[in-house]
Amino acid sequence: MKTNENPYIPYYATVEDTWFETGGERAIKTFKVVFDDEEVRKNWNHRPGQCAMIGILGVGESMISISCSPTEGDFLRFSVMRMGKVTQALHQLEAGDKMTVRGPYGNSFPLEEWEGKHVITIGGGIGQAPMRPVVEYVKANYQKYDGLTMIYGARTSGDLCFKGEFEAMAQNEDLSCHLTIDIEEEQWDHNVGFVPQVLLDVKPSPDNTIAVTCGPPIMIRFVLENLKKLGFEDDQIYTTLENRMKCGIGKCGRCNAGNMYVCKDGPVFNYAALKEIPEAFS
Amino acid sequence: MDLDKLRETAAEVAARDDVKYLIGWEKGSYGYRVAPAFAEDADGTADMIFSPLCTANLATYLTLVEKLPLPRGQEPDNRKVALMVKGCDSRAVAQLLVEKGIHRDEVVVIGCPCPGMVDPALLSEKYPETEEIAELKWSDDGFIIVRNGEETAVPREELLAEKCRLCRYPNPVVSDIMLDEPVESWEPAEDEEVTEIEGKEVEGRWDYWQQEFSNCIRCYSCRNVCPLCYCQDCILDRINPSWVFRSVNFSENTAFNIARAFHLAGRCIECGECERVCPANIPLGKINRKLAREVRDKYGFEPGLDPESEPFQASYKPDDPEDFIL
Amino acid sequence: MSAMLLNKEKWPDFVEKLAGKTIWAPQGEEAEMRFAPVTEGEAPALEYGNTRVPPKQAVFPQTETMFRFQLGGEELEIPKLEEEAVLLGVRPCDARSMAIVDNLFSWDENDPYYFKHRELLTLVGLTCTEPGLNCFCTSVGGGPASKEGLDLLMTDLGDQYLLEAITEKGEALLKAAGEVLEDAGDEQIKEKERLTEEAAANIKRNVNPDGIPEGLPGLWEDPLWQRVSASCLGCGTCTYLCPTCHCFDIQDEVEGFSARRCRTWDSCMFNEYTMHTSGHNPRPSRRERTRNRINHKYSYYVDKFDVIACVGCGRCINLCPVNIDIVDILRQVKEAL
Numbered sequence: 042m043k044t045n046e047n048p049y050i051p052y053y054a055t056v057e058d059t060w061f062e063t064g065g066e067r068a069i070k071t072f073k074v075v076f077d078d079e080e081v082r083k084n085w086n087h088r089p090g091q092c093a094m095i096g097i098l099g100v101g102e103s104m105i106s107i108s109c110s111p112t113e114g115d116f117l118r119f120s121v122m123r124m125g126k127v128t129q130a131l132h133q134l135e136a137g138d139k140m141t142v143r144g145p146y147g148n149s150f151p152l153e154e155w156e157g158k159h160v161i162t163i164g165g166g167i168g169q170a171p172m173r174p175v176v177e178y179v180k181a182n183y184q185k186y187d188g189l190t191m192i193y194g195a196r197t198s199g200d201l202c203f204k205g206e207f208e209a210m211a212q213n214e215d216l217s218c219h220l221t222i223d224i225e226e227e228q229w230d231h232n233v234g235f236v237p238q239v240l241l242d243v244k245p246s247p248d249n250t251i252a253v254t255c256g257p258p259i260m261i262r263f264v265l266e267n268l269k270k271l272g273f274e275d276d277q278i279y280t281t282l283e284n285r286m287k288c289g290i291g292k293c294g295r296c297n298a299g300n301m302y303v304c305k306d307g308p309v310f311n312y313a314a315l316k317e318i319p320e321a322f323s
Numbered sequence: 324m325d326l327d328k329l330r331e332t333a334a335e336v337a338a339r340d341d342v343k344y345l346i347g348w349e350k351g352s353y354g355y356r357v358a359p360a361f362a363e364d365a366d367g368t369a370d371m372i373f374s375p376l377c378t379a380n381l382a383t384y385l386t387l388v389e390k391l392p393l394p395r396g397q398e399p400d401n402r403k404v405a406l407m408v409k410g411c412d413s414r415a416v417a418q419l420l421v422e423k424g425i426h427r428d429e430v431v432v433i434g435c436p437c438p439g440m441v442d443p444a445l446l447s448e449k450y451p452e453t454e455e456i457a458e459l460k461w462s463d464d465g466f467i468i469v470r471n472g473e474e475t476a477v478p479r480e481e482l483l484a485e486k487c488r489l490c491r492y493p494n495p496v497v498s499d500i501m502l503d504e505p506v507e508s509w510e511p512a513e514d515e516e517v518t519e520i521e522g523k524e525v526e527g528r529w530d531y532w533q534q535e536f537s538n539c540i541r542c543y544s545c546r547n548v549c550p551l552c553y554c555q556d557c558i559l560d561r562i563n564p565s566w567v568f569r570s571v572n573f574s575e576n577t578a579f580n581i582a583r584a585f586h587l588a589g590r591c592i593e594c595g596e597c598e599r600v601c602p603a604n605i606p607l608g609k610i611n612r613k614l615a616r617e618v619r620d621k622y623g624f625e626p627g628l629d630p631e632s633e634p635f636q637a638s639y640k641p642d643d644p645e646d647f648i649l
Numbered sequence: 650m651s652a653m654l655l656n657k658e659k660w661p662d663f664v665e666k667l668a669g670k671t672i673w674a675p676q677g678e679e680a681e682m683r684f685a686p687v688t689e690g691e692a693p694a695l696e697y698g699n700t701r702v703p704p705k706q707a708v709f710p711q712t713e714t715m716f717r718f719q720l721g722g723e724e725l726e727i728p729k730l731e732e733e734a735v736l737l738g739v740r741p742c743d744a745r746s747m748a749i750v751d752n753l754f755s756w757d758e759n760d761p762y763y764f765k766h767r768e769l770l771t772l773v774g775l776t777c778t779e780p781g782l783n784c785f786c787t788s789v790g791g792g793p794a795s796k797e798g799l800d801l802l803m804t805d806l807g808d809q810y811l812l813e814a815i816t817e818k819g820e821a822l823l824k825a826a827g828e829v830l831e832d833a834g835d836e837q838i839k840e841k842e843r844l845t846e847e848a849a850a851n852i853k854r855n856v857n858p859d860g861i862p863e864g865l866p867g868l869w870e871d872p873l874w875q876r877v878s879a880s881c882l883g884c885g886t887c888t889y890l891c892p893t894c895h896c897f898d899i900q901d902e903v904e905g906f907s908a909r910r911c912r913t914w915d916s917c918m919f920n921e922y923t924m925h926t927s928g929h930n931p932r933p934s935r936r937e938r939t940r941n942r943i944n945h946k947y948s949y950y951v952d953k954f955d956v957i958a959c960v961g962c963g964r965c966i967n968l969c970p971v972n973i974d975i976v977d978i979l980r981q982v983k984e985a986l
Contacts, residue, residue: 047761049715049899049910050725099720099908101901125926126563139723284931285923287899287912291756294896295915295922297941298931299866300949305757319869320941323931351972353854354782358972359880379971387882389934452782454853538681540702540711542916544884544970560921568902569913570712600970602701602886604681 048290051096051141053077054117056134062120062202063195069167069202070132071108071120074140082115085145089152089174090281090309093144094289095119096127097134103127104286104304107145108170110177117142120170120202146289147308150175150279152182155251161190163264165236165256169193169202171281171308172255176210183215190245194221194236198229219243237263240271247272253279258322265312275313282307282321298323324373324435324461329502333368336405336431336500343402345431346381347371354452355443355459359384373407373502375441375459375466378484380594381406382415385425386553405431407502409440411486413495414592414627415550420497421626421634422590424553434498436506439479439487441466443599446482450475486595486608488512496628516606517613532577532610538603539576541569545597545607546583551590558582580610588614589635592627621646650814653823653830654837657808664692664737666826670771671734673707675700684736695738695805698781699962703892704743707736708766709750709914711889715762715899717909730765735822738775738803741795742786742960746892747772748798752954753895762912771818776804776841778848783963785854785976791960793848794841804841811837854963856979862951864986865944873981878939880971885916887965887973888942893958896922917941943978 054074062069074095076082087093087107096102103125109118123132134140152175160179164172172193179189191210195201201220210218221232221239232239237260245252252273254264261280268278284296284303296303299318301310315321337345349360349370357376362368385404393399408416416432419425438461446452446459450468457470465479487493489512494505520528543559546552558566559579567578591611598608618624621644624635655663664672673684674693683702687693716725736744747767754760777784777793786792796802801819804811811833814820823830868874888894898915901908915922918938924930932938950958959975966974 047727048758049761050727053723098718098910099901099903102899128926129563283925285925287897287915290758290760292754292760292895292897293899293912293915294753294917294945297945297949299944300952319866320931323937352966352974352977356972356974361879383882384880391933454782540885540889540914542885542889543919544882544886547882547884548970560919562900565900565902569898569900569915570902570911571913572712596970600882600884600886602890602968 048143049288051094051102051143052081053139054142056136056138056140057116058136059134062204063200065199067122067124068132069120069122071118071202072131072134072140073116073118074142075116076142077139085115085117087111087117087145088149089178090149090171091145091147092289092304092308093117093119093142093146094286095121095131096141097130098141100130101127102141102143103131104146104283104289106171106281106308108173110174110181112178112181120167122167144289146304148306150253150309152178156185157187157249159187159190159245159250161245161250161252162192163236163240163252163254163256164191164193165260166195166200167202168254168256168260170255172253173203175253180213180216187249188215188217190217190219190243192219192221192236192239192243194223194232194239196223198222198226217243235263236260237267240264240267244271247274247277251277251279255281262322275316276311278312279309280312280315281309282315324503326372329373329435330368330371332433332500332502333362333371333407334365336433337362337368338365339405339431341402342405342431343400345405345407345433346384347407347433348373348377348379348381350456350458353454353456355446355457371407372458373435375439375461375482376443377409377435378440378443378596378599380409380412380415380548380550380596382408382412382419382550383548383596385416385419385430386550387547401429403429403431405433407433407435408495408498409435409437410490410493410495411437411592411594412550413497414492415594416627417497417630418551418590418592418627419553420630421632422551427630431500432495432498434495434501436494436501436503437487438493438506439490439509440484441482442484445484449481450477484595485516486593486598489514489593489612492628497630514612514616516609517616520609520613533573535605536576536580537573538605539571539580540603541571541576541579542602544600544602548596548600549587550594550596551587551592552583580605580607584610584614587611589618589622589624590626591615650816650820651823652814652833652838653812653826654833655803655810655812655826655830657810659829660810661692662829663826666829667735667737667822669733671732672737673704673734674737684739686734693737695775695803697738698779699740699743699964701964701968702890703746703962703964704736704739705746705750705892705895707734707770708747708763709895709897710766711914713762713912715910715912717907720903720906720908730762730769733769733771734766735771735773737773739772739799740777740962741774741793741797741799741802742784742791742962743892744772744774744798745786745791745795746798746960746962749893749950749954749956749958749960750895752956753950756953771800771822772798773819773822774799774802776802776845776848778805778844780848780852781963781967783854783966783976784852784961785856785963786961787849787852788855789858789957789959789961792845793852794845804844806837806840806844809837811841854966854976856976856983858947858957858979860986861979861982862948862957865948865982868982868985869940871985873978873985874936874940877973877978877981878935881918881935881939881973882971883918883920883935883938884970885914885918886968886970887975888916888918889914890964890968892960892962892964893946917945939973943975943982947979947982
């Protein structure tokens with residue numbers, strides 16, 4: 042692909058559409074963006090699991106998961122939680138506004154390796170953002186996989202991301218889609234309970250299956266425990282890490298977990314490798 | 324100073340059930356170095372010392388220690404922290420008590436009456452440091468350097484640290500246990516360094532500090548070593564908004580150093596640690612002593628003397644001077 | 650590569666031959682000495698131990714403008730780096746640090762700023778004949794006359810300097826100096842070797858790093874980390890003064906409508922270095938941060954690039970305000986293995 046000679050120089054992209062996934066102080070807003078430069082647009086080629094540095098000139102940059110699969114079209118999607126200086130500024134953007142993008146960064150989910158297997162994604166809260174491209178990719182290449190199970194939960198129904206897409210997924214008979222919220226609500230006709238418990242209830246078979254999980258650290262901990270209970274081996278489990286980042290290209294030094302740089306060696310890690318890194322779950 | 328008595332007392336304190344650990348000084352890893360030492364039990368105090376090399380102000384550790392979230396079900400360890408203090412260090416403890424940065428029942432203060440520290444830079448310059456661990460002792464009229472069994476007597480004036488020449492409170496102002504009889508105070512020297520800068524024209528002062536602050540590498544060792552710089556959320560670390568940019572240049576460096584000095588006005592207890600630790604050799608003591616002098620001369624106030632007093636900035640007297648109001 | 654002699658009387662003539670290049674040399678009083686571009690006309694004197702601040706700022710400035718822009722504008726102006734520079738009298742350990750850091754800055758893709766500075770820079774080294782108190786370069790693969798990273802090595806032989814070209818860049822400098830120099834003979838080379846051996850023998854501090862890179866991860870929960878970090882102030886002295894420490898922050902700085910994106914040195918010893926926006930910090934105390942500093946230098950970097958990211962210059966030992974001594978820590982690591 043065409044790259045800037047200087048990897049720190051971002052490309053411009055225009056927000057084509059934007060909407061709120063969730064509300065509240067830490068609202069999540071999704072941006073669908075398109076690169077301004079046609080050549081960049083054509084040559085951009087990310088894989089599910091990768092991230093990009095998005096930002097606003099004069100404010101700064103943040104590393105954000107690319108939450109769409111390349112199979113969806115020549116655009117990018119980012120779902121951003123309002124947290125700090127940069128994400129607050131990003132939340133001000135509306136359709137037609139510009140942001141800067143550089144990347145894609147990091148490794149990705151080895152989806153080619155998983156061909157022929159059943160894929161199960163287990164996500165919580167904003168952790169569904171890096172899962173979504175996996176779901177979309179497998180859906181787009183369904184004949185290559187032995188089915189897809191999605192488990193996704195949040196505290197309340199208002200905290201679930203990508204809600205609009207679930208209706209269609211729930212009706213797709215090829216997919217096994219399980220939504221859950223922590224506390225009972227009126228007019229909620231899906232599961233109630235924590236994600237790790239729903240995983241046990243769904244009881245996926247570990248045979249020829251890959252499990253991918255992303256979410257709050259406490260959820261990941263219990264999901265890992267329960268996957269083991271279900272008979273999953275470490276190397277059947279993948280997760281993603283996040284750490285503070287500045288450069289995205291393995292130079293600035295701050296994202297390391299043990300001897301791994303999350304921006305380059307990650308963000309996707311196989312659990313068999315990850316559990317050898319003492320700092321990984323700090 | 325009787326080291327046996329020091330160690331005996333330290334061992335007793337460290338062994339107390341209500342004491343989490345005791346902070347004292349130990350010989351360092353080479354040369355003239357002395358290292359802060361943390362003893363959780365009596366054994367840990369066996370090598371503790373008090374000597375003219377014990378410049379480190381241990382009061383900074385009272386607020387430096389991180390308050391980490393506890394694992395579920397674990398009770399916080401609320402036992403006391405014991406620490407050894409010189410006169411100046413004890414003023415930091417007193418000021419922390421005034422500001423309620425610490426509470427009296429959280430600390431055990433072991434007072435070390437202090438005949439004066441050596442200036443480590445001056446010492447190494449005149450008696451070059453070697454890898455052999457050297458000791459210093461006080462004599463009646465100065466210091467004795469002990470190295471490889473050989474003793475070298477040095478007159479007090481030759482090596483005494485600047486902050487100690489100016490010292491008005493060599494004896495701890497707060498303590499639970501005193502390790503020795505109080506030392507006789509000496510006539511504090513005139514602070515000529517500050518007077519000299521005051522005597523300069525504005526341009527001269529500006530040039531002087533421009534030169535000095537340009538050398539700052541923003542390692543923040545001055546801030547971190549300072550027992551009274553203990554904000555959980557320092558203005559310098561803030562990025563939203565950024566009050567001081569991280570870029571290193573005269574303007575930002577000055578903003579940092581001035582901000583720190585202002586925040587210490589009426590609070591700095593003149594322990595001189597900022598100046599000692601600065602790897603860029605910036606005479607930070609001068610700027611803090613200037614502000615201390617202003618507060619002393621104009622308001623008759625000295626911080627860190629009475630744990631029961633009110634903080635300077637929080638006290639108002641009808642006859643406070645108003646010269647600064649334009 | 651050639652070896653030449655420079656009579657010290659002709660030192661100013663040699664320096665004059667470098668005209669057109671910015672000359673970085675040690676400047677200032679001993680306690681504040683650092684490498685800085687020479688402004689006055691005089692040839693810099695090279696009688697010094699080592700600078701407090703390492704010369705890494707010649708290739709990795711503490712503050713580097715990555716690009717400038719106007720708020721609301723789209724034009725990004727990238728500073729043009731085109732001035733050639735010479736680092737004159739750099740110590741072999743510091744030159745070696747650049748060779749080590751090159752690995753990181755070229756990992757998969759080159760850092761354009763670092764390598765532009767690097768490309769424009771010629772490193773003229775100075776053999777150490779009087780090692781400092783805390784030098785331990787010989788423990789970590791260096792030496793008083795190590796040539797790694799250097800273009801030219803100078804050795805003080807009393808009345809003259811021996812100049813040995815190491816790279817084409819160094820050779821070009823010798824060529825440019827022309828008649829100022831004389832050919833060196835075996836005798837001077839032997840003298841240099843003797844001085845180097847003598848200097849190496851005078852290095853007092855040492856640690857044998859064998860077993861440390863592989864062993865460190867196993868000591869993750871060892872009590873030694875609490876012990877060695879208890880007195881740490883959490884300041885940036887050790888990392889800012891370390892020639893191989895290379896971590897940086899990137900911030901946008903706005904003044905009025907003019908803005909720049911710049912990078913500045915950062916330190917893994919600072920609390921907010923790894924702090925997430927949520928407030929969660931994966932390295933919440935000085936214990937974890939100290940452990941990371943040692944692991945990064947002596948284990949992680951070795952895993953990635955097969956070299957220890959420490960050149961044994963001793964700066965972190967010399968200037969730690971509370972006597973945290975890396976040689977002493979490594980000795981404790983060895984004991985714990």
